[in-house]
Amino acid sequence: MTLPGRPALLRAAAPVLAIVLAFAAGALFVLAIGENPLAIYGLMLHETLGTGYGLGQTLFKATPLVFTGLAVALGFRAGLFNIGAEGQLYLGAFAAGLTGIAVAGLPPLLALPLCLIAAALAGAAWGGIPGVLKARFGAHEVINTIMMNFIAFALVSFAGRWVFQPATVRTAEIAPAAVLPRLSDFLPQLRGSPANLSLLLGLGVAVLAGALLFRTRRGYELRVVGLNAPAAQYGGVSIGRAQLGAMALSGAVAGLGGTNFVLGYKHFFELGFSGGAGFLGIAVALVGRNHPVGVILAALVFGALGHGGMVINQRVPKELVDILEAIVILFAIVLQTGFERLARRIA
Amino acid sequence: MIEVMLFVAAALRISVPYALAAVGATFSERGGVINIALEGIMLNGALGYVLGAWVSNDPWFGLLAAVAAGILTALLHAVVTVRFQADQITSGLGINLLAAGLTRFVLHAVFHSSSNSERVVGFPRLPIPGLENLGTIASVVGSPLVLIAVVLVVLGQGLLFRTVFGLRLRSVGEHPEAAASLGLHVRGYRFGGVILSGVLAGTAGAWLASEQHSFTDGMTGGRGYIAIAAMIVGKWSPTGAAAACLLFGAAEALQITLQGSAFPSELLQMLPYLVTMLALAGFIGRAHPPRALGTPFDPEKA
Numbered sequence: 269m270t271l272p273g274r275p276a277l278l279r280a281a282a283p284v285l286a287i288v289l290a291f292a293a294g295a296l297f298v299l300a301i302g303e304n305p306l307a308i309y310g311l312m313l314h315e316t317l318g319t320g321y322g323l324g325q326t327l328f329k330a331t332p333l334v335f336t337g338l339a340v341a342l343g344f345r346a347g348l349f350n351i352g353a354e355g356q357l358y359l360g361a362f363a364a365g366l367t368g369i370a371v372a373g374l375p376p377l378l379a380l381p382l383c384l385i386a387a388a389l390a391g392a393a394w395g396g397i398p399g400v401l402k403a404r405f406g407a408h409e410v411i412n413t414i415m416m417n418f419i420a421f422a423l424v425s426f427a428g429r430w431v432f433q434p435a436t437v438r439t440a441e442i443a444p445a446a447v448l449p450r451l452s453d454f455l456p457q458l459r460g461s462p463a464n465l466s467l468l469l470g471l472g473v474a475v476l477a478g479a480l481l482f483r484t485r486r487g488y489e490l491r492v493v494g495l496n497a498p499a500a501q502y503g504g505v506s507i508g509r510a511q512l513g514a515m516a517l518s519g520a521v522a523g524l525g526g527t528n529f530v531l532g533y534k535h536f537f538e539l540g541f542s543g544g545a546g547f548l549g550i551a552v553a554l555v556g557r558n559h560p561v562g563v564i565l566a567a568l569v570f571g572a573l574g575h576g577g578m579v580i581n582q583r584v585p586k587e588l589v590d591i592l593e594a595i596v597i598l599f600a601i602v603l604q605t606g607f608e609r610l611a612r613r614i615a
Numbered sequence: 616m617i618e619v620m621l622f623v624a625a626a627l628r629i630s631v632p633y634a635l636a637a638v639g640a641t642f643s644e645r646g647g648v649i650n651i652a653l654e655g656i657m658l659n660g661a662l663g664y665v666l667g668a669w670v671s672n673d674p675w676f677g678l679l680a681a682v683a684a685g686i687l688t689a690l691l692h693a694v695v696t697v698r699f700q701a702d703q704i705t706s707g708l709g710i711n712l713l714a715a716g717l718t719r720f721v722l723h724a725v726f727h728s729s730s731n732s733e734r735v736v737g738f739p740r741l742p743i744p745g746l747e748n749l750g751t752i753a754s755v756v757g758s759p760l761v762l763i764a765v766v767l768v769v770l771g772q773g774l775l776f777r778t779v780f781g782l783r784l785r786s787v788g789e790h791p792e793a794a795a796s797l798g799l800h801v802r803g804y805r806f807g808g809v810i811l812s813g814v815l816a817g818t819a820g821a822w823l824a825s826e827q828h829s830f831t832d833g834m835t836g837g838r839g840y841i842a843i844a845a846m847i848v849g850k851w852s853p854t855g856a857a858a859a860c861l862l863f864g865a866a867e868a869l870q871i872t873l874q875g876s877a878f879p880s881e882l883l884q885m886l887p888y889l890v891t892m893l894a895l896a897g898f899i900g901r902a903h904p905p906r907a908l909g910t911p912f913d914p915e916k917a
Contacts, residue, residue, distance in 0.1 A: 301724055349704055407895040408904075410649075410704055411847060414840055415888035426881035550708060585723040590716025597709035598691075601701035605911075 275611035282607045283555040283562075286599035287569065294592045298584055308580055308588075315579035316572040322579070324452065324461020328533070330571025331463070332357065332542070334470035335525030336549025337567050338477050339395075339518045341558040343409075345481060346514035347494035352398060352413030353522040354546025355420030356391040360523025362424050363390035364530045365537030366431060368442025379445035383531055384469075384524060391523015392516040394420060399515025403508030409515065417546070425539065437539035448532040464532030466525075471564065473521055478560040490514050522546060543574075551597045554604075622868055624755045628826070630857075630864030631764050632657065632819035636842035637849065637856035638771040639815030643689075644851060645775060646808025647788035647907040651707025652692045653816045654839025655714030660685040660820025662718045665830040666725070668735040677735065678760075678821045685817015686810055688714065693809040697802050700911035711839070719832055732830040760822045767815065771853035784808050788905035791912040801912045816842075844891035851904065863887040 295305035316322045336353040343350035350356075367386035371379035398412035431439050448465040452458040481487040492500040493510040501507050529541045552570055556562030570593065577589035636653050643650035660681040667673075667680025688710060695706040719729060726732045740757035755761060775781040786794040787804040795801050816839065823838075824830055842856075845863055849855030863886075870883040893899055 297720065351704070351708070401892065401896050405896040407892070407897070411843070411895055412892055414651075415844065415892050418837065418840070418888045419885050422881045422884040425884075426879055429879070547708065547712070550705065554705060585720050585729070587716040587719040587723065590712055591720060594709050594713030594716060597705060597712065598695055598701075601705050601709070602695055602699045605699055605701045 274614060278607050278611045278614075279557065279604075282603040283557065283566070283600050286555070286596050286603050289599045290592050290595035293595050294588060297588055297591060301584060303584055308584055311583075312572075312576040312580055316576050320457035321460050322575065324458035324463040325575040325578075326568065326572045327451065327458070327463040327467055328461055328528070328571070329574035330567040331467045331470055331528040331532075332525040332545040333548055333552045333567035333570050334467070334474060334564055335528075336522050336546050337552030337556055337563040338470075338474055338560065339391075339522035339525070340549045340553035341556065341560070341563055342477060342481075342490075342521060343514055343518040344553060344558045345494050346490045346510055347497065348399075348402070348511060348514055348518075349410050350395065350398075350413055350515065350518045350522075351410055351550065352395060352416045352519070352546075353525075353549045354542060354544070355413070355417035356394045356519040356522035357525045357542055357546045358417075358420045358424060359394050359526075360387035360391040361526025361530045361541060362427070362537050363387050363523070364526050365439045365442060368446035368531060368535075369440055371446055372443035374443070374445055376445040379443060380448070380531075383442075383446050384527065387523045387526050388520040389523070391526075392520035395519020395522065396512065396516040399512040399519075402515070403512045428539070438534075439537045441535050442531065446531055447535055448527060450532070462533040464528065466528035466532040469524065469527060473524065474560040474564055477521070481560075486513070522549070548593065551593060551600075554597065554600050622865075622872060625868035625871060626861065626865040627761070628755050628864075629867045630860045631761055632822045632838055633842050633845055633860035633863060634768060634857045635764050635819035635822065636812075636816040636839060637845040637860050638768055638853040639812035639819075640843055640846040641771065641775065641849075641851055641853050641856055642784070642808045642815070643812035644808075644846065644908055645781075645788045645905055646784045646805045647791060647905055647910065647912070648693070648696055648805055648809050649703040649707065649909050650689075650692065650809065650812050651704055651840075651843065652688065652710040653707075653812065653842055654835055654837065655707075655711035656685050656688045656692075656813050656816040657820040657823070657835045657839050658711075658714040658718055658833070659688045660817030661824040661834055662721060662732075662820075662830050663817065664821040664824040665732045665735050666721075668825070669733060672736055674736050674738045674825055677825065678818065681821035681824070682814050682817045685813040685815075685820065687813075689809050689813025689816070690806075692813075693806045696911065697805045697809065700913060703909055703911075715833060718830070722830065722832065730832050734828050735824075737825040737828050758826075760818070760825065763818070764822075767818075768853050768857040771815075775853060780807075785905070787912075788907055791907050791910075795912075795914065802914065805912070841887055844887055847904075848891055848894045848899070859890075862890075 298305040298308050316326045336357055339353045340350050364383045364387040367383045371382050394416055398409045398416055401407040401412055402409045451463045489505045490510050493507050497507050530537050548570055552563055552566040556566035573589050573593060577586035636657055640650055640653055663684030664677040664681035668677030692706055692710055695701050696703045722728055738759050740754055743757050783799055784804050787801050791801045823834055841863060845859035846856040848859040866883050866886045870880045873880050
């Protein structure tokens with residue numbers, strides 16, 4: 269008798285086990301400063317998922333991670349490692365902020381889409397450049413996307429000379445028509461939290477990404493290039509075009525993530541707003557196994573951790589959360605590599 | 616004249632940690648292991664220096680602690696990527712996140728501050744004959760760590776290209792299966808390359824912390840990534856990497872000099888990254904990474 273699904277179950281188990289092990293390892297840090305790990309973790313759980321406000325904060329923190337996680341996952345599916353989600357997110361947010369100011373006077377039905385298009389285009393351009401360099405010159409996208417991150421930070425600071433408010437590192441407020449409403453406008457339970465409609469946009473993008481990857485010819489080509497580039501080429505797929513397309517798309521999705529902060533929360537762009545959401549997208553894609561559903565679940569976990577750091581800060585330094593996230597990443601890649609072999613053996 | 620002197624001194628001072636970490640990166644990468652973890656290694660090294668110097672009041676003990684912290688961090692990267700054959704880039708990013716969180720956590724626990732440590736000793740300056748009257752220059756060149764850095768660049772070049780160890784390390788990074796068939800312990804050499812990068816990047820962290828006489832949150836500020844960029848521009852050789860570090864250091868010194876003037880210093884800030892992208896695209900001579908770079912070695916398959 270065959271056991272269908274056992275390898276698949278094993279593969280799905282790796283990230284879950286990684287999270288469990290990370291919390292176990294993190295308990296040592298909590299013990300080291302003389303606190304009770306169970307009490308701390310219990311507090312974290314209650315204050316992130318047990319109250320309406322906590323849940324709203326978790327959703328707010330998870331929102332950009334849905335975008336950046338999807339962005340990294342799309343790249344991975346094409347065999348590309350996009351470390352540049354941070355820079356793409358940055359430029360997407362900047363473009364959304366500037367467009368949000370420029371659309372003053374337009375109705376929301378026109379203003380909002382314009383802001384979204386601007387964010388996506390800025391991200392796509394920033395992802396597309398390493399894509400071109402990869403497709404045309406074979407230049408490694410990992411280093412190039414890292415470089416592009418730093419260039420993005422410098423570029424935005426440079427442009428800030430003209431667009432930032434005097435003596436600040438933020439732009440003026442966007443037009444009211446470009447504002448994404450908060451979720452608490454519809455769900456009063458989430459009151460006080462900045463979770464906003466950008467989350468629904470992210471879920472929509474996840475559905476579209478899933479449809480593209482698994483239901484269209486382009487998506488199939490993208491995945492074949494990622495799984496076996498020579499075979500894809502032999503089958504008539506243009507590798508360069510697929511790589512460029514994947515990088516631009518990945519960048520566009522990451523860029524759209526900028527809407528959460530700029531259109532949904534503060535209503536202006538500010539330097540350093542991202543809090544590393546682009547980098548965490550890598551962890552989200554990894555734990556979510558590059559699948560849209562997995563990415564959404566992983567974004568929720570990391571979103572809860574992100575807010576969880578704040579609620580425990582009175583008793584344990586909030587950096588415990590960074591340590592937990594890092595240990596999740598390290599365990600996840602080690603377990604994934606090991607389980608992958610095991611899965612192949614029993615398949 | 617004095618401006619030029621100040622500029623040279625600033626450029627040199629900025630280049631030192633880049634050069635140390637970049638030479639370290641060549642050892643890791645020549646053995647076939649991408650080491651994005653340099654940033655985290657450097658950060659842990661800087662904290663190691665401050666803790667060591669704080670308890671002993673001795674900069675040399677601080678350096679020792681920095682190197683130990685660097686080795687431990689590099690060892691983690693080696694265990695994850697060489698022993699368990701997990702993805703090298705993700706491991707590096709994970710370790711950088713770990714170092715950022717860990718150093719802040721320790722800062723809280725030891726110094727009860729989220730941003731900086733107490734003040735610690737730095738290195739005394741050596742008197743350099745003939746340079747006594749040159750103020751800033753003497754103060755940079757006279758640092759024992761600068762002399763150590765220069766020696767390490769030269770030694771690194773020799774070790775990599777003139778010794779049996781270097782030849783074997785490079786063979787493990789170019790063609791691990793062939794190296795294994797000759798009886799070389801591929802994983803052992805890769806561990807060695809990564810750990811050497813830990814020693815050097817840890818020393819780079821010690822330089823940053825000793826110059827500043829303290830640890831501040833996130834004080835490496837992306838220098839580990841610049842070091843990797845310099846190593847690429849320097850075509851995976853210690854002297855080439857050090858030369859690129861001097862170039863990057865000069866650009867940064869110029870940027871600091873021009874800060875506050877009408878000249879957009881942000882454009883200079885981009886220079887190292889743009890140069891690296893051009894080098895990768897093949898516009899500054901073709902740079903060939905080690906052929907097995909990034910590929911885990913599975914002894915069961917060899």
